[in-house]
Amino acid sequence: MDAQLDHQAEQDRIANVYRGWHGGAALARYAWHRPDVVYQQAMRTRVLSRLLANTVGTDLGKLRVVDVGCGTGGFLRQLIDWGATPANLTGTELQQDRLELARPRTASEVHWHCGALSVLPAASADLVSAQTVISSILDPDIRQRLAADMWRVLKPGGWCLVFDFRYNNPRNPHVRKVTRAELDSYWPGHRQQYQTLLLAPPVGRALAALPALVTETLAGLAPPLRSHFMYMVQKER
16 A cells, blocks of 8 residues: 555656646747757657667557657657557556647547556557656656556567656756666566767757757767667567
8 A cells, every 4th residue: 555655646746747847937948949959859850760660660550559658749649650550559648638738739549548557458569668757757666667567568579668868957856867777677678779869958058059060079979968868678579
């Protein structure tokens, strides 16, 4: 019972944090038209497309996907643009208002679930993704529980995908970095892909007015300045 109460308390904490953040002044720095945001999205898309092609393959039509903490559905819409079948896609969220934004923007056949991942059937997905989700969970036991649930939902031979922070943000106590060792401890997969990407946001914003080549060169030559990672691990068949 205590574990259930702790889990619910952590879910409530996360929901309260994001309810306070969404629509607030802090969102202005992530506006879609800002040069640094445009660059980050382009880099993220390039890395994602390469990793997916090297893991699940280039034909996404039959891929069954569960996106954990799907937000307003951006990742699922990207997969649809790349050929995924909407009826094979499921987005889960803890916040109903996020799903209410996702539904009208996304193909009607996509499935949505508000609540915990534990209700989804075992071995039902070829790809399970969690993007800037694990870092939002501060309790290590609840992180472990989410990772185990993602693995349970994944079919043998399927892949987990994580996009998240490499470093703590001293200005944001509501998130905590996710380490490579932590990821490897969650999922005993036999194949992994790991790539760092994106200049730390303060650096990216400071360089936004410069030619893109400057940002690309710095990101390439100074890996410690990359603040995020993308990780994929395959479940054994």
